[in-house]
Amino acid sequence: MAKLLNNKQELAARFPRTAFISPLLSMDAITYFSFREELERIRQKLLELEDKEKVIVLKEITREEAKKEIQQLFAGGRTLYYSDIVKELRLDLETVVEICNELHESKEIGIDDRVSQVG
Numbered sequence: 001m002a003k004l005l006n007n008k009q010e011l012a013a014r015f016p017r018t019a020f021i022s023p024l025l026s027m028d029a030i031t032y033f034s035f036r037e038e039l040e041r042i043r044q045k046l047l048e049l050e051d052k053e054k055v056i057v058l059k060e061i062t063r064e065e066a067k068k069e070i071q072q073l074f075a076g077g078r079t080l081y082y083s084d085i086v087k088e089l090r091l092d093l094e095t096v097v098e099i100c101n102e103l104h105e106s107k108e109i110g111i112d113d114r115v116s117q118v119g
Contacts, residue, residue, distance in 0.1 A: 059090045066091050067099050071108065079112045 061069075069089050073080065085096045103109040 056087060056090055058092050061091075063095065063099070066095055067102075070096065070099050071103065074103070074109050 066089070069091075070085060073085060073088060082093060082096050082100065085091065085100070086093050089096075100109065104111065
């Protein structure tokens with residue numbers, strides 16, 4: 001009848017030249033694989049973000065030049081979001097918002113009622 005060798009001493013006596021190898025992973029191995037899995041998840045997230053987010057290099061122009069470019073953009077009759085203007089003209093968001101507010105106050109541009117209604 002076959003006997004299950006279940007302790008280190010029996011294994012060492014039966015196989016003197018064979019080192020004992022535990023069937024269980026050591027804590028170092030578990031930690032390694034855990035970190036490796038987490039690192040892979042982070043890498044995947046970064047790749048997803050890289051695909052979604054693009055870097056916009058902003059132009060350095062005067063406020064008056066920026067205002068003229070924004071006016072030209074709206075002259076096409078399109079409905080634009082601040083983000084559209086930032087991307088197309090490569091201007092910083094704060095400047096775009098300030099200039100659009102000025103243009104709205106002076107009635108040069110309007111707010112699309114369909115967009116401005118929330119909920």
